[in-house]
Amino acid sequence: MKAISLNVVCLLISAFLLYGTSSCTSKSENASTTGTATASATHTELHETEDPLEVLKSGNQRFYTGTSIHLHQDTAKIHELTAGQHPKAVIISCSDSRVPPEIIFDQGLGDIFTIRTAGHVMSDYEEGSVEYAVEHLHSQLVVVLGHEQCGAIHAMLEHKDDGHVHGHIAAIVDALKNEPEEQEVFRTSGKDMPERAIMANIVHGVNQLRSSDPILSKMYRDGEIRIVGALYHLENGQVEFLDI
Numbered sequence: 185m186k187a188i189s190l191n192v193v194c195l196l197i198s199a200f201l202l203y204g205t206s207s208c209t210s211k212s213e214n215a216s217t218t219g220t221a222t223a224s225a226t227h228t229e230l231h232e233t234e235d236p237l238e239v240l241k242s243g244n245q246r247f248y249t250g251t252s253i254h255l256h257q258d259t260a261k262i263h264e265l266t267a268g269q270h271p272k273a274v275i276i277s278c279s280d281s282r283v284p285p286e287i288i289f290d291q292g293l294g295d296i297f298t299i300r301t302a303g304h305v306m307s308d309y310e311e312g313s314v315e316y317a318v319e320h321l322h323s324q325l326v327v328v329l330g331h332e333q334c335g336a337i338h339a340m341l342e343h344k345d346d347g348h349v350h351g352h353i354a355a356i357v358d359a360l361k362n363e364p365e366e367q368e369v370f371r372t373s374g375k376d377m378p379e380r381a382i383m384a385n386i387v388h389g390v391n392q393l394r395s396s397d398p399i400l401s402k403m404y405r406d407g408e409i410r411i412v413g414a415l416y417h418l419e420n421g422q423v424e425f426l427d428i
Contacts, residue, residue, distance in 0.1 A: 236272040236325040237410070241425070243290035248421035256292025264294075271297040274317045276389060277329040278304050278336065283416050285329065288423060297323055303336025304328060304389055305359045311392075315399045318409050326400075326409060328389035329423070330382050331416035336360060337381050344370060363388040383426075386413040390428050 246252050274297045275285045285291070285298050297317040299310050317323045340360040343349050349357045360366055365384035369377060390413040394404050403409045413426040 236323075237412070237425070239272060240289050240291075240296075240325075240327070240423075244288060244421075244423045246290045247288050252287075252290040254290070254292065256295055261293045269294050269297075269321060271295060271317065271321055271323050273297070273325040273327060274299065274314055274323045275327045275329055276300075276304050276306065276310065276314065276393075277416075278302060278331055278334055280331060280335065282418060283329070283331045288416060288421060297321060302353075302356050303334060303340070303360055303385060304330065305336070305356050306389060306392060307359075311396050311400070314393065314396075318403060319399065324409050326393060326411045328386055328393065328411070328413045329416060330386040330389075330414070332379075332382065332418045334382050334385070337378060337385060340366070341378060341381055360385065365391070383415070386415060386426065387428055389413065 243252075272295060275289075276299045277283055277285050279300045279302050285296055285300075289296065297313075299306075299313050301310060314326060318326065336356055337360065339349070339353065340357045343357055344361055347354070347358075363385065365388040366381060369380050369384050372380075374380075390411055393400050393411045395401050400409070400411070404411055413428045415424045415426060416422075417424065
C-alpha cells in the first residue's frame with residue numbers, strides 16, 4: 185500500500201513539474217513574441233512617419249522615459265547603408281559628451297547627419313556640411329541643438345570683458361562674444377545670464393543658417409527645408425523644441 189502511495193506521489197510530482205515547466209516556457213515564448221511584435225510595429229510606424237521632426241520628438245520621448253528601442257544598430261543596417269545614406273535630419277550640436285544626438289533621439293546608423301563643435305559654433309566648414317546634407321542627401325530638417333550648462337557659453341561669459349583665453353579655445357570664445365544675440369544679453373545683468381546666453385546662442389545658430397547664402401537661405405525661403413532650434417535639459421534628458 186505504501187509502495188502504491190509512493191508511486192502515485194511520484195507521478196503527481198512529475199506531472200506538476202512538467203506542467204509548470206511547460207507553462208513557464210509558454211509564458212516566456214508569448215512575452216518574447218509580444219516584445220518582437222511591439223518592436224516590429226514601432227519599426228514600421230517610424231518608417232511610415234514622414235515628418236522628421238515628429239520622428240525626433242518621438243525618439244526623444246522614448247529616451248527620457250526609458251523606453252528606447254535602439255533601431256538601426258545591427259549588421260543588417262550596416263550592410264544596407266553601403267548603398268548610400270539618406271539621413272532624415274541634420275543636427276548641429278555641442279560636442280559635450282552628455283548630449284550625443286543619436287542616443288537622446290533614439291536613432292541609429294544612417295538616421296541623422298550630425299555636426300558637433302564646442303558651443304555648436306559654426307564657420308564655413310559647418311555650413312558647408314549642412315549644405316551637403318540638404319542638397320545631396322536630401323535631408324529636410326536642420327536642428328540647432330543647445331543644452332543646459334554649456335561649457336563654451338560659461339567660458340565666454342567668464343571672459344566676456346577680457347581676451348585672456350589660451351590656445352585655440354580663444355577662437356570659440358571670440359565667435360560667441362561677437363554674436364549679436366549674445367551682445368544683447370551682455371547689456372543686461374542677472375543670475376539667469378547663463379541661461380539667457382545659452383538661448384541666445386541657439387537663436388543665433390538658427391538665424392545664421394536661415395540667412396546663409398546662397399544655398400540654405402534660398403532652400404529655407406522656398407520651404408524645401410526647415411531650420412529649428414532646440415534645448416536639451418540635462419536633468420531629465422528631454423529636448424525642448426523652441427518657437428524661433
